Amino acid sequence: MSAIKSIMTAIDGVAIYPVIALFMFFAVFILMLVWVLRLDKKHVEGLSYLPFEKSSNEEANCGSENG
Amino acid sequence: MTVESFKYDNTIVRSFTIATIVWGVVGMLVGLIAAFQLVHPQLNLGLQYTTFGRIRPLHTNAAIFAFVGNGIFMGVYYSMQRLLKTRMYSDLLSKLHFWGWQLVIVSAAVTLLLGKTSSKEYAELEWPIDILITIIWVIFGINMIGTIMKRREKHMYVAIWFYIATFFTVAILHLINSFEIPVTFLKSYSLFAGVQDALIQWWYGHNAVAFFLTTPYLGLMYYFLPKAANRPVYSYRLSIIHFWALIFIYIWAGPHHLLYTSLPDWIQSLGVVFSIMLIAPSWGGMLNGLLTLRGAWDRVREDPVLKFLVVAVTAYGMATLEGPTMALKNVNALSHYTDWTIAHVHVGTLGWNGFLTFGVLYWLVPKLYKTKLWSRKAANFHFWIGTLGILFYVIPLYWAGITQGLMWKEFTADGLLRYPNFLETVVQILPMYALRAVGGTLYFTGVIVMVVNLYKTMSVGEFEPETEASAPALVKEIGVKEKGGYWHSWIESRPAQFFGLTVVAVLIGGIIEVVPTFLVKSNTPTIAAVKPYTPLELIGRDIYIREGCNACHSQMIRPFRSETERYGEYSKSGEFVYDHPFLWGSKRTGPDLHRVGWKYPDAWHYSHMLDPQTMSPGSIMPPYPWLLTQPIETADLSAKIKVMQVLGVPYPEGYSSQAIEDLKEQALVIQKNLTDGGFKTDSDREIIALIAYLQRLGTDIQPKEGE
Numbered sequence: 223m224s225a226i227k228s229i230m231t232a233i234d235g236v237a238i239y240p241v242i243a244l245f246m247f248f249a250v251f252i253l254m255l256v257w258v259l260r261l262d263k264k265h266v267e268g269l270s271y272l273p274f275e276k277s278s279n280e281e282a283n284c285g286s287e288n289g
Numbered sequence: 290m291t292v293e294s295f296k297y298d299n300t301i302v303r304s305f306t307i308a309t310i311v312w313g314v315v316g317m318l319v320g321l322i323a324a325f326q327l328v329h330p331q332l333n334l335g336l337q338y339t340t341f342g343r344i345r346p347l348h349t350n351a352a353i354f355a356f357v358g359n360g361i362f363m364g365v366y367y368s369m370q371r372l373l374k375t376r377m378y379s380d381l382l383s384k385l386h387f388w389g390w391q392l393v394i395v396s397a398a399v400t401l402l403l404g405k406t407s408s409k410e411y412a413e414l415e416w417p418i419d420i421l422i423t424i425i426w427v428i429f430g431i432n433m434i435g436t437i438m439k440r441r442e443k444h445m446y447v448a449i450w451f452y453i454a455t456f457f458t459v460a461i462l463h464l465i466n467s468f469e470i471p472v473t474f475l476k477s478y479s480l481f482a483g484v485q486d487a488l489i490q491w492w493y494g495h496n497a498v499a500f501f502l503t504t505p506y507l508g509l510m511y512y513f514l515p516k517a518a519n520r521p522v523y524s525y526r527l528s529i530i531h532f533w534a535l536i537f538i539y540i541w542a543g544p545h546h547l548l549y550t551s552l553p554d555w556i557q558s559l560g561v562v563f564s565i566m567l568i569a570p571s572w573g574g575m576l577n578g579l580l581t582l583r584g585a586w587d588r589v590r591e592d593p594v595l596k597f598l599v600v601a602v603t604a605y606g607m608a609t610l611e612g613p614t615m616a617l618k619n620v621n622a623l624s625h626y627t628d629w630t631i632a633h634v635h636v637g638t639l640g641w642n643g644f645l646t647f648g649v650l651y652w653l654v655p656k657l658y659k660t661k662l663w664s665r666k667a668a669n670f671h672f673w674i675g676t677l678g679i680l681f682y683v684i685p686l687y688w689a690g691i692t693q694g695l696m697w698k699e700f701t702a703d704g705l706l707r708y709p710n711f712l713e714t715v716v717q718i719l720p721m722y723a724l725r726a727v728g729g730t731l732y733f734t735g736v737i738v739m740v741v742n743l744y745k746t747m748s749v750g751e752f753e754p755e756t757e758a759s760a761p762a763l764v765k766e767i768g769v770k771e772k773g774g775y776w777h778s779w780i781e782s783r784p785a786q787f788f789g790l791t792v793v794a795v796l797i798g799g800i801i802e803v804v805p806t807f808l809v810k811s812n813t814p815t816i817a818a819v820k821p822y823t824p825l826e827l828i829g830r831d832i833y834i835r836e837g838c839n840a841c842h843s844q845m846i847r848p849f850r851s852e853t854e855r856y857g858e859y860s861k862s863g864e865f866v867y868d869h870p871f872l873w874g875s876k877r878t879g880p881d882l883h884r885v886g887w888k889y890p891d892a893w894h895y896s897h898m899l900d901p902q903t904m905s906p907g908s909i910m911p912p913y914p915w916l917l918t919q920p921i922e923t924a925d926l927s928a929k930i931k932v933m934q935v936l937g938v939p940y941p942e943g944y945s946s947q948a949i950e951d952l953k954e955q956a957l958v959i960q961k962n963l964t965d966g967g968f969k970t971d972s973d974r975e976i977i978a979l980i981a982y983l984q985r986l987g988t989d990i991q992p993k994e995g996e
Contacts, residue, residue, distance in 0.1 A: 243559065243801050247537060247566075250794075254533045258526050270521035272372055272446040273512050 296755035297370045301383040305363035316351030324726040330911040338402045342837025346413045347401045355394045360646040364509040374442045374760040378435025389425035404835035405475040409490045411497045416477045419467040437784045441760040447528040451508030458500040466493035483865025495543035517594045523580035534570035540798030545616035549847040551862035564616035571609030578602035593668035597648030604640025626877040629690030632683040639679045658750025667742045671735040678732025689721035698851040711880040816863035819989045821938045824948040825955040829982025843874035844883040857884035884987035892966025894980045916976040
């Protein structure tokens with residue numbers, strides 16, 4: 223722990239952190255966006271129907287009206 | 290493919306449902322009492338257990354962890370079983386979770402009224418309860434992850450993602466913010482001090498809002514809104530973006546609670562930038578919720594469930610636009626410490642959390658009891674009086690907050706403060722406080738109507754303890770490439786990997802923000818003149834914490850001329866290095882106290898605590914007569930000193946055994962000052978210690994007499 227502490231204590235220019243953080247966030251965000259947009263349309267629609275349990279007796283005709 | 294039959298456990302859902310209703314009533318009633326106390330301070334009935342400083346944390350804890358907490362579990366236990374097509378992993382764990390959580394709530398209520406508090410907002414509970422929370426939370430986690438593991442539905446719906454992120458992040462936040470060293474059974478000191486403690490606390494506080502009041506309720510929104518509207522969510526893709534962007538950004542935004550304080554500038558800027566970015570995912574989520582109702586708006590007119598859900602989602606949108614606005618430094622300069630913050634929070638809690646809970650209750654209770662809602666008319670009445678209640682609550686407080694904020698900052702043409710007496714700015718907004726209490730009463734009336742309605746529904750219907758269901762068993766497909774099998778469909782069917790990614794997203798924010806502040810010395814310049822508290826001052830500080838003085842008084846003077854003129858030199862981070870915990874506060878119902886030391890003589894404080902109105906006519910601070918009679922608790926003094934030494938406070942070696950002598954000596958000086966001022970008192974009364982602490986505040990960096 224003390225070794226880590228001494229290394230961290232010596233960090234110069236800690237103000238660069240927010241910039242690094244911003245870049246990291248943007249990179250992850252863009253990657254995620256690309257993935258999401260490339261998802262198969264049918265697959266996504268199937269996922270959105272997961273709350274409607276077709277196999278149980280509770281609701282069978284969900285989403286059919288106007289949908 | 291074999292089709293398996295199984296049963297959903299409704300009993301646990303009902304338990305959490307009833308707990309949500311009961312604690313909702315209690316939490317809101319306490320809030321209402323607190324609201325009336327701000328207009329009529331004598332409403333504490335002269336009791337120390339019911340003063341504002343003690344019931345305010347009781348209200349916030351009850352509303353967040355008892356009402357919303359049980360509401361989360363109610364929704365999670367209902368939706369998770371159905372989304373994953375399986376019963377909960379273990380009925381025993383479900384029961385332990387339920388009763389354990391209720392035990393936490395009851396312990397919290399008792400200890401907070403007794404003044405056993407760590408003083409950190411929304412984390413006031415003392416260390417034994419912190420440990421209990423941890424155990425119960427782990428039980429919840431095992432039960433949840435176990436359920437995911439034995440699911441019959443391959444893909445995890447987006448609601449489940451929100452639940453997982455909630456579980457993990459709350460665990461981390463709770464653990465880190467609860468690092469404290471016990472002194473006695475119900476007393477501990479925070480491991481962190483001053484600036485670090487403040488940063489950790491608001492990293493926690495902000496994310497308690499994010500990951501306790503928001504993400505789990507978004508999970509509920511993504512399940513119950515489509516169910517109630519009977520149509521799938523508007524855009525599932527958008528929900529994915531909503532999720533990842535939200536958990537990635539939320540964790541960074543905490544420092545916006547500490548703008549213009551002694552926190553390093555770069556961390557403040559980081560908090561601001563990420564707060565602004567939060568608007569995008571939040572509004573994406575709100576629009577996704579509202580657009581789910583496309584083509585169903587005719588039903589919104591009639592169905593009280595949808596009405597509640599629509600207002601809830603709208604309130605989510607309003608609060609998440611307002612939050613980033615308040616995180617702008619120029620807006621925050623005005624809004625911080627005022628009732629604007631209280632109004633903002635209540636748009637979220639009354640509107641988003643409250644109304645979403647009510648919508649879910651009105652939908653769920655008839656389902657559990659296999660009947661129709663007893664009175665749709667009563668539910669509609671609840672909706673309207675509740676909405677009116679929110680308006681009557683928040684509008685007066687916006688008015689009050691902005692008015693008072695402007696009054697604090699107003700200068701005359703001669704460059705003097707226009708309202709140098711803080712009390713003037715309080716008296717000005719008292720009518721608004723009264724109106725706010727009216728708003729609270731309206732909202733509470735609606736809740737009582739709901740209780741009757743749901744009770745009647747329960748008595749008319751017949752509870753179904755288990756719901757029969759059937760689904761094909763989940764077969765492991767090895768080497769089968771799924772259609773549309775991009776990254777996300779891979780992830781959403783693999784909970785362990787998903788959990789890992791969530792952890793990474795949340796941890797990055799925490800580490801980058803918090804670690805450097807701890808370790809880089811230049812962030813907290815030390816001041817040679819700052820010395821540890823004397824034993825008497827330390828005891829006085831603990832009394833200040835016990836009475837919850839920090840609920841109404843800040844100890845953080847921001848570097849504005851309007852504040853330095855009013856209070857004195859602005860606060861420096863080096864002044865707080867021995868403050869375990871920090872006591873900066875977040876609201877100024879009364880004036881800042883960081884430089885109150887030697888502003889008034891000892892005798893002034895004595896009369897002021899006995900009856901604030903004698904020294905400050907019109908004050909809404911309650912009297913504290915018990916401080917004048919209760920003896921100082923010195924039995925644990927040496928333990929306190931020892932813990933402080935462990936925390937790095939430089940008391941001389943072996944000081945714990947001589948501290949009591951120093952305490953008595955200092956007490957005699959104050960006793961003499963009071964006698965000279967015309968007040969006869971014993972030297973071992975709590976008021977003596979409190980005066981010692983107040984007179985010490987902010988004096989370290991002031992030139993001493995004769996210098």
